[in-house]
Amino acid sequence: MASQYERAQSPGELSEAAPPNNLLRALHQDDLVALQPHLESQRMEVGRVLYEPGDPVRHVYFPCGPALVSFMVLLEDGRGIETALVGREGAVGGIVSQGRLPSYSRTVVQFPGPVLRIGAAELEQAKMRSPSLRNLFARYADCLMAQVFQSVACNAAHSIEQRTAKWLIAALDRTGDHDVPLTQEQLASMLGVGRSYISRVIKQLKARGILETRRGGVRVTQAGGLESIACGCNRAVRSHFDDVLRGVYPVEEESAAIKVRAGDLQPGSRMPG
């Protein structure tokens, strides 16, 4: 299955110093030229909050390289549940609302890295003038929606073990870094589950040689094994990315995507005690 992370594409359309974000790289030359002067480069540190619920959305952020951002919905009891994960394949900030509206969720940096940002107003103005820009952002908005849709179903239907594996794959896919610097506490909290159970899940994954643990994070050593444990939700979303952004997205120079062959898919043992 081809994924958006590994599509070959007619070269030559992108400038030499193409920005390391797939949406920006997918821009037509004209659009890139129009946006260029408004793009600012920053480095994002873990834990930085881009938007709190209710904050006005003044910028659109494009994670670059390994940078990773997630949307969290805050519940009455103070918990914050992750609803979507965005890396260099996308952008955050008024993607669906088109820059008009207060943020619904908290938007937090999960993995450090460079980002580019542009004023929401500037982007919207450019979109007004460029059909291809509107097209690209509408397509990405649809993919983001699909991702969130799938998460609704996933949270309703799949086990914690599956969802944990799914999350790790999603992160890996985007950062390309096998090291995931999250405490088990943080991981549990994002998934909305108990910490002690995550601890057991991770113990299982470790016992199967899929990852190594350390204080403050894990390191995935065998991504294929993760894929065989996870539900198909990631694949479904990737596939929608492919359908929707095919022919729009650029080449991914070195893919972090996990290619699953039939043989990699074992039944997957069912969490002993």
Next chain:
Amino acid sequence: MASQYERAQSPGELSEAAPPNNLLRALHQDDLVALQPHLESQRMEVGRVLYEPGDPVRHVYFPCGPALVSFMVLLEDGRGIETALVGREGAVGGIVSQGRLPSYSRTVVQFPGPVLRIGAAELEQAKMRSPSLRNLFARYADCLMAQVFQSVACNAAHSIEQRTAKWLIAALDRTGDHDVPLTQEQLASMLGVGRSYISRVIKQLKARGILETRRGGVRVTQAGGLESIACGCNRAVRSHFDDVLRGVYPVEEESAAIKVRAGDLQPGSRMPG
């Protein structure tokens, strides 16, 4: 708490025969005039599928009166999980993708009633010409996204009892009909949970005098009681509707919204056997 279902608003802007859908009623006179010739009226029967995953989205449907439509994500094992519920407060069909793209989910009619529909291309053309139309639809898209976000969190964090109550309130809010013609099987399936457990939950609700059961559906007799059992997810979403569509949405002539007073909120007994 004011909800979008009960806002007072400067009258006189809407025509006499205002369509019974809040988005359409919120249109400026000019926009309504532009769309009017393309709007077709239909009646929707329960179970009718508007879109299967992958289908091209050719029309945007506006549920009117009690009509209710839901998005379902289909999982690998054949289950279909509901991700969002749309009634007369909104619309379905390319809301986020702006009419360009294949559907990600299955879109099914859950409650019968009239709908208006318009060709997706016609709506998009009208949006190109009218900033106020773009504004309204971008705002609604954001609300739909918020609803789905909240469901991700809800499915991760709340009990089946809470989610069942939440679903019933959401349906009631939209249809205004206290009768919910869904089998327990269907309800369980949408929520992604076991049928026998839903049966027990409903038994509890019945025992507390909150609803009556019958074959093929339930009838809510005490909506306030439901609100005291449900999680706050519905309220959070309603509140976002208010923030985002305040001053845009029209009066709701007869509100189905459930107003909760402090006294209505009891601790809520925790599911005995």
Next chain:
DNA sequence: CAAAGTATGTTCAATTGTGGACATTGACCT
């Protein structure tokens, strides 16, 4: 190096939810 703080490993009882089984009941058809 000692102390403090935080992350992890592990256990356990209790609760929540599953899925199968089967009896019962209503609705509808003839």
Next chain:
DNA sequence: AGGTCAATGTCCACAATTGAACATACTTTG
């Protein structure tokens, strides 16, 4: 009125998950 089918009530054994508790580390700081 009887037959049939689907929906519901109910029970049960079992699996999944919680949440508290505590011991054990690793890291940082002074």
